Amino acid sequence: xxxxxxxxxxxxxxxxxxxxxxxxxxxxxxxxxxxxxxxxxxxxxxxxxxxxxxxxxxxxxxxxxxxxxxxxxxxxxxxxxxxxxxxxxxxxxxxxxxxxxxxxxxxxxxxxxxxxxxxxxxxxxxxxxxxxxxxxxxxxxxxxxxxxxxxxxxxxxxxx
Numbered sequence: 001x002x003x004x005x006x007x008x009x010x011x012x013x014x015x016x017x018x019x020x021x022x023x024x025x026x027x028x029x030x031x032x033x034x035x036x037x038x039x040x041x042x043x044x045x046x047x048x049x050x051x052x053x054x055x056x057x058x059x060x061x062x063x064x065x066x067x068x069x070x071x072x073x074x075x076x077x078x079x080x081x082x083x084x085x086x087x088x089x090x091x092x093x094x095x096x097x098x099x100x101x102x103x104x105x106x107x108x109x110x111x112x113x114x115x116x117x118x119x120x121x122x123x124x125x126x127x128x129x130x131x132x133x134x135x136x137x138x139x140x141x142x143x144x145x146x147x148x149x150x151x152x153x154x155x156x157x158x159x160x
Contacts, residue, residue: 048152078155
């Protein structure tokens, strides 16, 4: 993405300050779309932590994936969700509030730190959106996720 594309977007400048560039939206792996607009809300599908179209890590958190790695993967999921939102509304500065974040953590049966993992997404959203990034949230442990991903995040954002 060129400098001209990000020059007007405060959110994308904050992402760049964090060393993050919005990726292209990953094509769906099944019969769905990455995000849908309804009224003044964008609902993302569950976003996996793809980097350059690939999962950098697979497996269960608390078994083969450590908490710090999973935290970073949750932040990557949030970045991918922001890319899906941008594709729908054109400019991330139009976001007035992240309403809800739902995070799924593929967890070893003894792992109970799902909220810590999903903080990776929540804290990233706070850094790039400020008060508008504050949201309601669920952090859910699951047995397995698509493609054996450790983390999946979906977001509901309000925009003008």
